[in-house]
Amino acid sequence: MLSKNQVKLIHGLKKKKIRKSEQLFIAEGIKVVEELLGSKLKVHKLFFTNAYLNPFNVTDYQIITEKELQLISDFSSPNQILGIFEIPPFKEPFHEGLTVLLDEVNDPGNLGTIIRLCDWFGVDQLVCSKNTADCYNQKVVQASMGSLARLNVTYTDAVSYLKNEKRPVYGTFLNGANVYRTQLEQDAVIILGNEANGISKPVEAYVTQKLTIPQFGENQITESLNVAMATAIFLSEFRR
Amino acid sequence: MLSKNQVKLIHGLKKKKIRKSEQLFIAEGIKVVEELLGSKLKVHKLFFTNAYLNPFNVTDYQIITEKELQLISDFSSPNQILGIFEIPPFKEPFHEGLTVLLDEVNDPGNLGTIIRLCDWFGVDQLVCSKNTADCYNQKVVQASMGSLARLNVTYTDAVSYLKNEKRPVYGTFLNGANVYRTQLEQDAVIILGNEANGISKPVEAYVTQKLTIPQFGENQITESLNVAMATAIFLSEFRR
Numbered sequence: 001m002l003s004k005n006q007v008k009l010i011h012g013l014k015k016k017k018i019r020k021s022e023q024l025f026i027a028e029g030i031k032v033v034e035e036l037l038g039s040k041l042k043v044h045k046l047f048f049t050n051a052y053l054n055p056f057n058v059t060d061y062q063i064i065t066e067k068e069l070q071l072i073s074d075f076s077s078p079n080q081i082l083g084i085f086e087i088p089p090f091k092e093p094f095h096e097g098l099t100v101l102l103d104e105v106n107d108p109g110n111l112g113t114i115i116r117l118c119d120w121f122g123v124d125q126l127v128c129s130k131n132t133a134d135c136y137n138q139k140v141v142q143a144s145m146g147s148l149a150r151l152n153v154t155y156t157d158a159v160s161y162l163k164n165e166k167r168p169v170y171g172t173f174l175n176g177a178n179v180y181r182t183q184l185e186q187d188a189v190i191i192l193g194n195e196a197n198g199i200s201k202p203v204e205a206y207v208t209q210k211l212t213i214p215q216f217g218e219n220q221i222t223e224s225l226n227v228a229m230a231t232a233i234f235l236s237e238f239r240r
Numbered sequence: 241m242l243s244k245n246q247v248k249l250i251h252g253l254k255k256k257k258i259r260k261s262e263q264l265f266i267a268e269g270i271k272v273v274e275e276l277l278g279s280k281l282k283v284h285k286l287f288f289t290n291a292y293l294n295p296f297n298v299t300d301y302q303i304i305t306e307k308e309l310q311l312i313s314d315f316s317s318p319n320q321i322l323g324i325f326e327i328p329p330f331k332e333p334f335h336e337g338l339t340v341l342l343d344e345v346n347d348p349g350n351l352g353t354i355i356r357l358c359d360w361f362g363v364d365q366l367v368c369s370k371n372t373a374d375c376y377n378q379k380v381v382q383a384s385m386g387s388l389a390r391l392n393v394t395y396t397d398a399v400s401y402l403k404n405e406k407r408p409v410y411g412t413f414l415n416g417a418n419v420y421r422t423q424l425e426q427d428a429v430i431i432l433g434n435e436a437n438g439i440s441k442p443v444e445a446y447v448t449q450k451l452t453i454p455q456f457g458e459n460q461i462t463e464s465l466n467v468a469m470a471t472a473i474f475l476s477e478f479r480r
Contacts, residue, residue, distance in 0.1 A: 031463075113466065113469065116465070116466070116469075117465075117469060119457070119459055119461060120453075120455055120456070120457075120461060120465060121455075121456045121457065122455070122456035122457020122458070122459070123457070145463055146463075147459075147461070150459045150461075180480040213360075213476070215360055215361075215362070216360070216361045216362035216479045217359070217360075217361065217362020217363070218362070219359055219362070219387075219390045221359060221360060221387070221390075223271075223385055223386075225356070225357075225360060225472075226353065226356070228469070229353065229356075229357060229468070229469075229472045232465075232469045232472040232473050232476075233472050233473065233476045236453070236472075236473045236476055236477070237476070237480075239456045240420040240477075
């Protein structure tokens, strides 16, 4: 049976403050939990129903009822399992390979999608500005579908990171060079900005090459592409 | 003041059945409503608060209170205006230019994003299988951010559409040819499939070239990219 303290902890972990103090986060559902179990991340505790077979033979588990799972789940139809995992120790961001730098990306769904894309395209490191959404937010964990466990993700001050950067620093703007006609270096930083305001002025100062995804067709579209879409297209261009 | 019948109609238009019988749909918020007002779509009626300036001088409007707007809005913070628009008359799908064909894409958010991408990349026509999400669903309208008004979108039986197709028919699969190393024709059909099951067997029979977005890096990722991400990357490759 779930204790009151367990329920309190799990609900508490929806808040960044509690995740930070406990150094724990939550993942749900068989697919995502098993992707994390198969990674280098450390499990703190699993809660699952009788239906779950525990193929990874995790020893820190507790069997709960469907009703109890419903109580702690964010899903409308919970899927057998909820896991608490340890947030890995902080790693200093490094300056080699291909780095994606997010300058205040706020939407957890966008961040989850970007983590997934970085994993797919073999990005070496995702560096998030301090005011970017928290990658251990449950919505991000679910949207990233296990990619979170494989990718190097760190949070740091974006300007400090960019000081003394020797690689080319690409930034995505509405008025940059056509990304399809630009020679792109593989060891580089690609910066993507906030959903509403784009890349901030202090960060823009370190951009060595502005890039744009051109529009095609007759329509003049006033809005830019969503940041996750732009990430998909830029990473595809870098890696193709 | 809003009448009971008006409230009933607006709430009814959340259902596909009512949208179909009334041939009307809803858009909300200044940005999306004004994109539609600036298009060839016909407005049925606008409801807005005193704060809205009506720069398009629409005559079919009614001024309502903030409270009334809250009552009919899907937003947690409604943004001055809600519009009812006419669904344009059905147009036969055609067989030239670049067509994107969706084979049962279910998620309204994905469909909205795909509509936006098709508009950005100057796709000539979006053909949706009958069981694809409804593009006049309010979530699709909001996610497509006005692109819905600019793009040719039709619903039809996918197999009937593909019979006698003379253009190349590209389909996205896990085991297709590397999209980056394939000569892509500009007059073509690109098929994207259902979120869980991909392209259905009857539709697959008409694919003349299977395509894949390869993974990069060391990680072996078990899941495919989300259909909206895949669309972004494929369209970028077709148009670059």
